[in-house]
Amino acid sequence: MFSLFRENIRIAMDSIKGQVLRTVLTILIIAIGITSLVGILTLVGALENTISGDFASMGANTFNIQRYEFNTRNSRDRDKINPIISYRNVKEFKDKFSYPFSKTSIHFTGTRNAEVKYESEKTDPEVSVVGINENYLENTGTEIDNGRNFTFFDVENNNHVCLIGSDFKKNLFKDTNPLGKTISIRGVKFKVIGLLKSKGATFRNNQDLRVLIPLQIARSIFTLPNINYGISVKVDDKQFLEGAQDEAILTFRNIRKLNPIEENNFGLERSDDLLNRIASITVYLYYAAWIISIITIFGSSIALMNIMLVSVTERTREIGVRKALGAKKHTIAGQFFMETIIIGQIGGLVGIILGILIGGGISAAANFSFSTPWLAIFAATTISFVIAVVSGLYPAVKAAKQDPIESLRYE
Template sequence: MFSLLRENIRIAMDSIKGQVLRTILTILIIAIGITALVGILTFLGALEKTITGDFASMGANTFNLQRYEFNTRNNRDREKINPIINYRNVRAFNDKFQYPFSKTSVSFTGTRGAEVKYENEKTDPEASVLGVNENYLENTGTEIDKGRNFTFFDIQNNNHVCLIGSDFTKNLFKNTNPIGKTISIRGVKFKVIGLLESKGATFRNNQDLKVLIPLQLARSIFTLPNINYNISVKVDDKQFLEGAQDEAIVTFRNIRGLSPVEENNFGLERSDDLINRISNITSYLYYAAWIISIITVFGSSIALMNIMLVSVTERTREIGVRKALGAKKHTISGQFFLETVIIGQFGGLIGIILGIAVGSLAASISNFEFTIPWLAIVAAVVTSFLTAVVSGLYPAVKAANQDPIESLRYE
């Protein structure tokens, strides 16, 4: 049995080598379908990992108080406009919310177009400056690469200190340790006490080109009206999360002066709720990717079948000679079937390589985090094999059922 299989493989390989142009075209047809499948799945995998990674860094024990609920804040047709979370709300919440084993982070974005100066060097006006308190890094899952975090006294005493993103080491502090150096933002000087670990960029939002400064100092520098503040609460243990959420809602309702019958005029979101929503959205994208890829592969399988039928027709006399020499039906069908499977696997291999290359290129252009798409690779191997099986069955059966006498007369 194994000797017959080896013989069929050898014959199939000889036939493939003898029809180089046809084989290349057939492999390319399969490769196009597999490239579409792998490329789309690779890109979606990078997209999902990047987005979920950004939200997961906040931790499963964190929730945010914000102006709107996640599912309504982007609704243009909403009838109710919630008031912003202003500084008075923030101060009142900090004073009144005293849930055990919890830490509250307060922050706001002063500007996204700051020019940061160091000695005779300066950045383009595209740096973000955030006013934060001492719990911001822990609640957002941001790590320190060098130096230290803000202390309670830094925030309370309005010390002129700051934390900077990793991208500043590529321009202002190239080949220089930034810790202890003094930078200037809008004429105000800050001493760099910490360098943040790189977090990359999402949808062109560079998270590594930002400066964190004490909250009160930021308020004195950036005096725009109607600043909306961000409140984030993190509990030490997930078992306290529900209780902390309930306490936060009651506290903020009292701050807003809401009666028991009035609805909340603010939103509360848990970080893992956002991750679940994003996963649901990307699942639909995966379904769409599979539908597109299946249509492409279906077209490839039809083309492969037609090419193999042409091959059977052109090799009719060869089939007759083999049958005259004693070859049985299963030997003939096995030869053509193996030939189709081998071509399909070659096409699948090339499609996987091209698909990963295309998907990783698209992910790189979009600044998404690329990972090896194992799911896409497995799907491509299985799909290319099934495509070859489906496409090779009919030509193999047709070849096996050829009449040997008629085949020998074929010119």
């Protein structure tokens, strides 16, 4: 039995080598379908990982109060413009919100194009400077790689200290430990007390190229009007999250002086709500990927079947000779079926490699978080095998049913 199987593989490989051009075209047809599946699933997976990782970095058991909801303005509220969240709003909220087992952080982005100097070295003007309070790191899931966080006294006493992103070790502090060093931002000097762990970049927003400074000092440096602040609240236990949200909404409505019948003119978002919403969006992307790929793969299976039928017709005399020498129907069918399986698997392998390269290349260009698409690889391997089985079954049966006498007369 094994010797017959090995013989069928040898005959199939000889046939493939004898029809190089046809085999290559067939493999490419299959590979195109598999490439579309693996490439799209790889790209969608990388996009999902990136967005989910970005929002998950908000931290667990956390919600934000912001100017708009995550879905911003829907068709019903297209003309509604919410007022900014001012410093007076956030200061009043922090003073009045006293829910048990919760921490409130306040922050605002002073600029996204600052130039940071250290001695004779300086960065490109692409550094983000963020003013924060002592709870910002914990509430946003940001970790310190080396050094320490701000204390309450650092923020309240306007200490000229700062935390820097991990990318500063690649440019400004290549061969130097940044802790204890003094940097300059817009002529104001800050002592580096902490180096943040890398968080990567999302949609060209590099979170590793930023400087965090105490909130009050940031307000004195960046004095543009209408600065929009952000509030983040974290509770120690998820069971308190709903109660904290209700209390926060009530507190902020009172700060905004809204009467009971008025809608909120601010947004509130939970980290898990954002992740669930993102997951629901990416489901549709997966559906689209499968639909596009199935259409392409269906065309590939038809093309493979037609090519194998042509091969059966061209090798009619060969089939007759083998039957005359004693080959049985299942032997002839096995030879053609094995040839189809081999071509299908080679096409699937080529498609998987091309799909990962294309999807990974686009992900790298867009700074998405790439991960090996095991689901796509498994699906592609299974589909390429199924294509080969479906496409090779009819040609193999047709070859096995050839009449030996008529086959020997075939020219």
